[in-house]
Amino acid sequence: MTDKVRVLVVDDEPQILRTLRINLKARGFDVTTASTGAGALTAAGKTNPQVIVLDLGLPDIDGFTVLAGLRGWTNVPVIVLSARIDASDKIAALDAGADDYVTKPFGMEEFLARLRAAVRRGSAAVHAEQPVIKTSAFTVDLRSKKVTRGGANVHLTPTEWGILELLVRNEGNLVVHSEILNHVWGASYMTQTNYLRVYIASLRRKLETDPTHPRHLLTESGMGYRFVK
Known part of the structure; x- marks a missing residue:
């Protein structure tokens, strides 16, 4: 799991970016960060991440728009990281193509468990001879x-x-x-x-x-x- 799995973290809060970057790198992940929606789309195209952590409240482009842009070309697992706790927001994010939804504030160990699970799902091997x-x-x-x-x-x-x-x-x-x-x-x-x-x-x-x-x-x-x- 920690063999340099590529993670893209998108959030406009410097403290969250720093915390996630430190914790993920300490566990062997290859981490790229972005603080804007435009930067997220650019970074995703350049680094081809294996999992993306995406904040919905970005300063330039709404997170749902970023998610739609990603889903236009990739099925990489996306974990939404948001302060929005309403069930309607969670359902809207999942319907828009998010793979998981984590609300702020969050526990680091639970977040890492969800991240690892998303990576496992995204990298599951395709079985041959399937009907x-x-x-x-x-x-x-x-x-x-x-x-x-x-x-x-x-x-x-x-x-x-x-x-x-x-x-x-x-x-x-x-x-x-x-x-x-x-x-x-x-x-x-x-x-x-x-x-x-x-x-x-x-x-x-x-x-x-x-x-x-x-x-x-x-x-x-x-x-x-x-x-x-």
Whole structure:
């Protein structure tokens, strides 16, 4: 994990940039920083980071605009780092393509755990000989890690893909909350069912014909989720 993984940290607060740069470099990460949205987009193009930490409140370009610019050409995991604590802001960031959302102030060890988890998800190897799964609403190509709906590509964040892939690979079977959380985020998140619920809702909005009455991504109340064709 610490073999010079490239991290881009974007924040307009010098103290946060300094703190993250020191802590990440101390753990062997290759750190680039930017304090503006324009600088973030430029740095992302030059350094090709493996994970990006992005503040939403930037002085020149709104963080959502920066995120949209990144998603135009890369699926690199993006962890939003923001003082905005409203659930609507978190959902908006996840829908816009963020992979994770951390609110300020934050604990360094928890943040580092989330960063490592994002890197693991982003660098997961593609398995050979993986099937194409077709439903009445969307198609999942496990080999190429692509999802299409109505012939058009559907953008999923690495976290959303990790959840969907696990459910699809266990087609017809119940996958309990703790198994999904452990698979996608790691053992320290195995009780964060509310966090998981947000991502399932996002997947349904993107994939289901009627997200309020899902046919393929089903909830097993109090237990977990099940994928059916």
